[in-house]
Amino acid sequence: MADIARVMADAGRNIISMREFVNVDENRFFIRLEIEGNSSAEELRQAILAALPADTEIVVNPSPQKRIAVLVTKEYHCLGDILLRNYFGALQASVRCVIGNHEILRPITEKFDIPFHFISHENKTKRSFEEDIQNTLQGYEFDYIVLAKFMRILSPEFISHFQKNIINIHHSFLPAFIGAHPYRQAHERGVKMIGATAHFVTNDLDDGPIISQQIIPVNHAHTVKDMVNLGKEIEKSVLAKALQLVFEDRVMVYDNKTVIFEN
Amino acid sequence: MADIARVMADAGRNIISMREFVNVDENRFFIRLEIEGNSSAEELRQAILAALPADTEIVVNPSPQKRIAVLVTKEYHCLGDILLRNYFGALQASVRCVIGNHEILRPITEKFDIPFHFISHENKTKRSFEEDIQNTLQGYEFDYIVLAKFMRILSPEFISHFQKNIINIHHSFLPAFIGAHPYRQAHERGVKMIGATAHFVTNDLDDGPIISQQIIPVNHAHTVKDMVNLGKEIEKSVLAKALQLVFEDRVMVYDNKTVIFEN
């Protein structure tokens, strides 16, 4: 920490905010700095690297405005929320395109002048379906793929093309109710709270690093359909929060976890 | 509902409060009545049975003051909370005895003039351990067994003796992290909330009807030990709430779920 502070001082950089976390057990050190000053990003990176151990990983000057591609199926609530925030400049990212495996969400997307691509999963192999998506995505520059209630499971191969850059919203309090129909599972189990989890996507289904989670109370009188509707409220809310944390460069991933410097 | 209202009216009973729940899918009807009046409990039961379908299950005039036996291991927080409430008449139950498989919690128990029985699980079979517990329990009259952080798994045979009357606190948000070391599992998984679940105990481990659940946020900086300590706060809180609901006769069990008429 002293070393980093010294590097910043030497580089004429002023530290605006700083958060750090030491994982003592694993001997790992995480730090997030907001700085201001005139030296170039590359000079700064070199100066930090010179001062720190060889295995240091640095992200300097992340782009303040991320670009995203959004994948959806039929449900509007997460996409709608993203489109609204995008339209009013409150997303800290710009939506470049929306890809849906149904046509249902085309009109709302196009209302906001965002290109919508319909790519059906029907009558083709998963491989072919994913290739179609990849081909479409190649027409855009983007930093993250957001799965905004995209209800198809992506193959490890697809995921490997976008390592650490796919964010999903899963409609349960992970690791409870992995996989399909979590609300039906929750209803069957008789839980008293349902949850939603925003996480990075890795090869294992619903097993990636968790970014944010939220719950909402339910009771015996809630049907599966009631739970689905209640769940939508926290799904869109927790996804929005996760996106904000990621887009503000507050999230670091290691092992299968996240370190998040919230404020 | 009209039938029940009519029975109450005919019996000269005044309905103080009434809550009902219809499970349309399963064609089951649940109702909880608080009534006042003079007809005897048995007369009332007969009158209700005469008016309702043959498979109706009725609990009339439940004892307002339940009696409980508490099983513990080493952790004080749930037992301490129960003993305090019991001492100040705020538990709606009376603690008849505490059984521990360690001696640690004897002093706090005896401070409150409650008998404490030490029954070690060491150097004996599970069957023998459970027989010792059962023999000790036979010396008491009680309505419920409360597992207040009792860290031994009870056999289906033991459980079958106390059907629907064993209440456990599990230190996770069930069904996530079933079994041993849920906080270690939670830490490993990198969740952003940890939970606690109070439930009735059935033959399957941690799989009985859920009464109450609660969560508390955690972050990357919380160690397993931090989670254990944070978890204690919600464990004792959610167990206390579950006990209150059960002791006020607000909880009905069916299939593997609970119907809870809160207020």
Place this chain on the structure above:
Amino acid sequence: MADIARVMADAGRNIISMREFVNVDENRFFIRLEIEGNSSAEELRQAILAALPADTEIVVNPSPQKRIAVLVTKEYHCLGDILLRNYFGALQASVRCVIGNHEILRPITEKFDIPFHFISHENKTKRSFEEDIQNTLQGYEFDYIVLAKFMRILSPEFISHFQKNIINIHHSFLPAFIGAHPYRQAHERGVKMIGATAHFVTNDLDDGPIISQQIIPVNHAHTVKDMVNLGKEIEKSVLAKALQLVFEDRVMVYDNKTVIFEN
């Protein structure tokens, strides 16, 4: 209750769900019934009235689809959420028009083919401003006025025209921080949670019957601006919940309070 059940039975109506609340202190009884059957609404009303005390107030067969007029100023988050739900048929109401005292929210409103009326408050008296709003409203049929972050205080005279039918979202945990700039007040006071309150509007500022409230944690590092942004998340969420409760006819108002039968 028996009387009502009898009336329903006599009228050939089947009770689907029933919730009641007895305010013992004030000797008032509230009941909400969902029923199905063939007798006409007027017949039913007469039958109920005949069976119940003279001062009974009954609402029979409320329109399942409410119509609303929305008043806004500059902030998009509540209006956007309402427009999205409306567009996807998830609002249980239809938005008839939006009136803004700024032009900012015209484009988003018109995207969804809802008429937007700009009525400036500038260079006119409050009376004249409110008359302009009332004249515009007269062109529409609606059941409720929703103040979706409408930042002008309405006069008792205006309010009296729409008794019990104006719903407001206030950006604090009422009754804390009544009036203007609640987030600035909250920041000044150093609270550890901020809140939002949806309520019916009465003559006294921010003093009407509360429908729903929600909070979100804050800490010393949150600036007023951070609080404003965090607050938006709960403002739109709590307003959405309040609207749903009202539009599903789950909210009864008496004295200055609400009785809400949630599920």
Place this chain on the structure above:
Amino acid sequence: MADIARVMADAGRNIISMREFVNVDENRFFIRLEIEGNSSAEELRQAILAALPADTEIVVNPSPQKRIAVLVTKEYHCLGDILLRNYFGALQASVRCVIGNHEILRPITEKFDIPFHFISHENKTKRSFEEDIQNTLQGYEFDYIVLAKFMRILSPEFISHFQKNIINIHHSFLPAFIGAHPYRQAHERGVKMIGATAHFVTNDLDDGPIISQQIIPVNHAHTVKDMVNLGKEIEKSVLAKALQLVFEDRVMVYDNKTVIFEN
């Protein structure tokens, strides 16, 4: 920050954890360090002072085990929780004595071998009552006074003797419902959540720096008595959390606010 890191490095101190907060508007900088190493506390203080601006306030080597005096009236829940934690070494403070203006809580206190002093407020002036308390307190060494549901208002003069060292639990979500009978006020107002606030005591009633707040949902069916009982659960919980934060030296006070470095 660089300066502090340099001082620590020069003093041969290793920084284990560090949290900082910059209040930009007021040009104030707060930092909390956990360090290990061999230089003496006084040497360290001098080195820091030499490196930092003249108006720096430093607390070095706070005692890891605080001592407290507890003032109570009749309610057991906060005191009981404190006594339990104290007994099991989980309070990070040691309770030196309990003073009550009623005798009710003597037995529970003495069960835990803590001296209890009964000081009635009856038949004497407030000044005389407070002098009696002060005289009793003089027999003990303590760092903090905890008002664990002490229902008498203390005079500014009394408070001035223990500046910044009196912690109170107020049974409302401050600044809502200041003063007496907050639950009655909450019931009257028809709020949908009730709260509890732990805060330092200053001259103005219920107006000191807030340490922690918590809420719990209520509805129309909760009577004032129900609210009192529900409130107890969060009162003891929020007080426990505040005490932990203070006793772990995580709370700094400035103006009328707290800066809290939680983990």
